[in-house]
Amino acid sequence: MKASGFPYVIPMLLLSVAFFATPLAVLIGFSFIGPEGVGFHNYARFLGDAFNYRVLINTAKLGLQTIVSTTLLGVPIALLYWHSGKTARQVIIFLTLIPMLTSNVVRTFAWIVILGRQGPISETFVALGLAERPFTLMSTELGLVMAMCQIDLPLIILPLIAILSRIPVTYTEAAQVSGAGPWRILVTVLLPMMLPGLLAGWILVFASTSASFVTQAVIGGARNIYVPQLIYREVGTLFDWPMASAIAVVLLLSTGILLVAMTMISRHRRLVGHA
Amino acid sequence: MRSSSENRALENPLPAWLYKAFVFGFGSLSLIYLVAPIVIAITMSFTAGQTLKYPPEGFSLRWYEALFDPVASGTEHIAAFNSLKIAGLAVLGSLLFAVPATIGMARMKRSAVGTIEPLLLAPLVLPSLAYGLAALIVANFVGFQPSLWLTVAGHVVVFGPLMYRAASVVAQGINPSLAEASIVMGATWFTTLRRVTLPLLLPGILAGAFLVFIQSLDNVSVSLFLADARTTVLPLRMFALIEESLDVRVAAMSGVLICLTLIVLLVARRVLAPSR
Known part of the structure; x- marks a missing residue:
C-alpha cells in the first residue's frame, strides 16, 4: 500500500487550479484593462455611474431581504422539525427536498403564475374586496422577494435540520426541568445551537441570490435590474468584457467578504454554542 | 423574595401556548409556502385555457400533447x-x-x-x-x-x-x-x-x-x-x-x-x- 494518497488527488487539484483558479485570476487581471491602459478605470467608471451604483445597492438589499425572510420562515420550520416525531420529521425533509431539487426555472415559472394579474393572489384580493381590480406583482420588488424567499428557503432549512437532528433531547429537557419556559429554551438553548446552521445558510442564500439570473430577470422585470443582469448585458449586448470582469470581481469580493465574516463569527466560541 | 408564580411570569413574559401556536401554526404555514408553488406549477400544466389564469380553466392534456409533438x-x-x-x-x-x-x-x-x-x-x-x-x-x-x-x-x-x-x-x-x-x-x-x-x-x-x-x-x-x-x-x-x-x-x-x-x-x- 502506498504511504500517501496525494497522487490520487493530483488530477482534481490540477483541474481546480487550471480550470478554476486560473480563469478567476485572468478575470481579475482583465478587469484592470481599459482603453487608456492598465488601471482602475473600469471600477471607477462602474462605481461612478449613478445607475450602476443603485443596481449594486439594490442587489445587496435584495440579498439582505432574502436572508431575513428565509430566516423568518426557515426557523419556524426547523422548530417544527425539532418538536415532531420520526415520521413527521421524514415528511418535513421530503417536503424541503422537492422544491430544492426542482429546477430553478420551474420554480420561477410557478411564481409567474402566482404573481400574475390572473393569479391566485390577485384573484383572492379581488374576491375578498381588498382590491378593486386585478393587479400584478410581477416587476415589483415585493414579488421578487416573495419568489426568492421560497426558492432559497431550503438552503437555510437543511443546515438547521442537520444541526437539530444531532442535538440530544436531554439538552432542552434539562432546561425544562430547571424551570425554563419554551420561549426561554428557544432563546437560550435552541437558537444559540442553531446559529452555525444559520450562518451556513446565510452564505448559501447570498451565493444563490448572486447567481439567480433567471428569477431576477423574469420576476424583477426591466424596472428592477441586479448585478447578474448587468454582467450579462456587458457581455452579451455591449461586448465590454473588461467592464463585465470588473463587475464580476465586485460580485466575487462581496461574496468573499461575507464568507470571511461568517467564518470568523462561527469560530467565535462565545457567540456560537457548540452543537 | 418573590412568590414562584410571580417569578415564572417574569421568566416567561410570553405564554407557552403562544409558543405552540408559533411553532405549529407559523411553521406549518411556512411549509405550505415552500411547497405550494410546486403544486401550482403542476396543476397549471393541466389547464384547458390559453393563458396562465389560475385556478386553471378546465382540465386537458393539450399542453402535454403540444410538448411531446416532435414537429x-x-x-x-x-x-x-x-x-x-x-x-x-x-x-x-x-x-x-x-x-x-x-x-x-x-x-x-x-x-x-x-x-x-x-x-x-x-x-x-x-x-x-x-x-x-x-x-x-x-x-x-x-x-x-x-x-x-x-x-x-x-x-x-x-x-x-x-x-x-x-x-x-x-x-x-x-x-x-x-x-x-x-x-x-x-x-x-x-x-x-x-x-x-x-x-x-x-x-x-x-x-x-x-x-x-x-x-x-x-x-x-x-x-x-x-x-x-x-x-x-x-x-x-x-x-x-x-x-x-x-x-x-x-x-x-x-x-x-x-x-x-x-x-x-x-x-x-x-x-x-x-x-x-
Whole structure:
C-alpha cells in the first residue's frame, strides 16, 4: 500500500487550479484593462455611474431581504422539525427536498403564475374586496422577494435540520426541568445551537441570490435590474468584457467578504454554542 | 423574595401556548409556502385555457400533447437532449476527477487535507456567474469557441466538488484496515479498489452523481456563457419561452421536470436509505 494518497488527488487539484483558479485570476487581471491602459478605470467608471451604483445597492438589499425572510420562515420550520416525531420529521425533509431539487426555472415559472394579474393572489384580493381590480406583482420588488424567499428557503432549512437532528433531547429537557419556559429554551438553548446552521445558510442564500439570473430577470422585470443582469448585458449586448470582469470581481469580493465574516463569527466560541 | 408564580411570569413574559401556536401554526404555514408553488406549477400544466389564469380553466392534456409533438416542439426536444447529454457527461467527468481525489484524501494527514480541501470546494461557494464569464474569457484566449464540450468542462469544474463532498462524507466513515486487510491477504491494488474501496464508497458516489446530474440539468449561469447557439440547453430554452411569449408549454415542461425530480428523489431514498 502506498504511504500517501496525494497522487490520487493530483488530477482534481490540477483541474481546480487550471480550470478554476486560473480563469478567476485572468478575470481579475482583465478587469484592470481599459482603453487608456492598465488601471482602475473600469471600477471607477462602474462605481461612478449613478445607475450602476443603485443596481449594486439594490442587489445587496435584495440579498439582505432574502436572508431575513428565509430566516423568518426557515426557523419556524426547523422548530417544527425539532418538536415532531420520526415520521413527521421524514415528511418535513421530503417536503424541503422537492422544491430544492426542482429546477430553478420551474420554480420561477410557478411564481409567474402566482404573481400574475390572473393569479391566485390577485384573484383572492379581488374576491375578498381588498382590491378593486386585478393587479400584478410581477416587476415589483415585493414579488421578487416573495419568489426568492421560497426558492432559497431550503438552503437555510437543511443546515438547521442537520444541526437539530444531532442535538440530544436531554439538552432542552434539562432546561425544562430547571424551570425554563419554551420561549426561554428557544432563546437560550435552541437558537444559540442553531446559529452555525444559520450562518451556513446565510452564505448559501447570498451565493444563490448572486447567481439567480433567471428569477431576477423574469420576476424583477426591466424596472428592477441586479448585478447578474448587468454582467450579462456587458457581455452579451455591449461586448465590454473588461467592464463585465470588473463587475464580476465586485460580485466575487462581496461574496468573499461575507464568507470571511461568517467564518470568523462561527469560530467565535462565545457567540456560537457548540452543537 | 418573590412568590414562584410571580417569578415564572417574569421568566416567561410570553405564554407557552403562544409558543405552540408559533411553532405549529407559523411553521406549518411556512411549509405550505415552500411547497405550494410546486403544486401550482403542476396543476397549471393541466389547464384547458390559453393563458396562465389560475385556478386553471378546465382540465386537458393539450399542453402535454403540444410538448411531446416532435414537429411543434422540435427545438425543445433538442434542448432537452442537449441538457441530458451535458448532465450525463458532467457526472462522468466528476466521477473521473472527484472519486480518486476522495480516495487519496482519505489516506492523507488531517493537516494536508485541511490545506487542500478548501481549494477543491471553492467552486461551490463562489458565484458561478463570475466563473462562467472567467471561463469564457480564458477559452477565448486559447482559441476555443463556446460549445457543448466547453459547457461540459465548466459543469465538471463547478459541480465536481459536489461529488467529492458527497463521497468524502462516506469515505470518512470507512475503516482503513479493510483495504489493508485486502492487500495483506494478497489482493492486488486494482482488485482492492474494485472489490473493497469502490463498493464501500458507492452510496456516496451515487448521492454525488444524483446531485451533479440535478444541478447540471438546471444550470443557467455557466451554460449562459459557455454554450453556443446550436447547443441550447433546456433551462435557457424555457427562459426564452417565458421571456418571449409566456407559452403554456412551459407549464407542461415544469410538470415533466417536477415528476422527474420526484421519481429520482424516491429512487435515491430507496437506494441510499440503508447506508444511513
